[in-house]
Amino acid sequence: xxxxxxxxxxxxxxxxxxxxxxxxxxxxxxxxxxxxxxxxxxxxxxxxxxxxxxxxxxxxxxxxxxxxxxxxxxxxxxxxxxxxxxxxxxxxxxxxxxxxxxxxxxxxxxxxxxxxxx
Amino acid sequence: xxxxxxxxxxxxxxxxxxxxxxxxxxxxxxxxxxxxxxxxxxxxxxxxxxxxxxxxxxxxxxxxxxxxxxxxxxxxxxxxxxxxxxxxxxxxxxxxxxxxxxxxxxxxxxx
Numbered sequence: 001x002x003x004x005x006x007x008x009x010x011x012x013x014x015x016x017x018x019x020x021x022x023x024x025x026x027x028x029x030x031x032x033x034x035x036x037x038x039x040x041x042x043x044x045x046x047x048x049x050x051x052x053x054x055x056x057x058x059x060x061x062x063x064x065x066x067x068x069x070x071x072x073x074x075x076x077x078x079x080x081x082x083x084x085x086x087x088x089x090x091x092x093x094x095x096x097x098x099x100x101x102x103x104x105x106x107x108x109x110x111x112x113x114x115x116x117x118x
Numbered sequence: 119x120x121x122x123x124x125x126x127x128x129x130x131x132x133x134x135x136x137x138x139x140x141x142x143x144x145x146x147x148x149x150x151x152x153x154x155x156x157x158x159x160x161x162x163x164x165x166x167x168x169x170x171x172x173x174x175x176x177x178x179x180x181x182x183x184x185x186x187x188x189x190x191x192x193x194x195x196x197x198x199x200x201x202x203x204x205x206x207x208x209x210x211x212x213x214x215x216x217x218x219x220x221x222x223x224x225x226x227x228x229x
Contacts, residue, residue: 045156045164045207045220061215094163099175103211103218104154106175108163 002027004109018082022095033098038091121219129227140208148189152211
């Protein structure tokens with residue numbers, strides 16, 4: 001049973017860089033595709049980006065210029081960096097495993113709320 | 119405004135059936151069978167209940183079913199139960215550039 005856990009600061013100031021880590025257990029990070037997804041309070045979901053088993057990444061075109069997704073296979077973790085944050089980046093950030101076949105997520109972390117406020 | 123259109127709310131009584139629609143375009147729902155549905159209770163992460171438009175993950179009751187016709191996908195819940203009260207989101211593959219788009223979500227109230 002795959003389990004995911006997000007970690008990172010919960011409060012940022014505008015213009016700072018959001019940095020989150022997702023720790024995976026119960027499965028090798030090199031065996032599956034992984035994603036970051038966010039959900040502003042009271043709003044719908046937004047796909048941020050994904051990581052492939054070979055370590056390549058792809059980001060949502062709307063966020064691409066600010067997003068970096070990286071992997072640490074030795075720690076079975078992957079990470080998200082989002083630069084130049086604003087209040088619009090306030091959201092619950094989830095890491096999730098992409099189900100084989102694509103475009104759906106079968107395992108999710110509990111989510112972590114990141115608030116951007118001066 | 120979300121890329122996929124869902125009704126903001128639906129309601130039904132215990133035992134009844136409800137259907138939630140998810141309308142996209144020929145660039146997403148209409149082009150791929152990669153439509154998924156998620157159930158989200160307050161304060162929890164989304165849970166996958168339908169993938170590839172019509173398939174249920176193991177452990178999801180067969181009261182939940184998915185279908186797709188043209189640019190519209192649908193989620194039907196039969197035999198409504200109190201615990202089905204939640205928010206429901208649809209999602210569709212939208213090609214290699216955009217990857218996926220989500221619906222705005224539907225709040226299901228069990229009366």
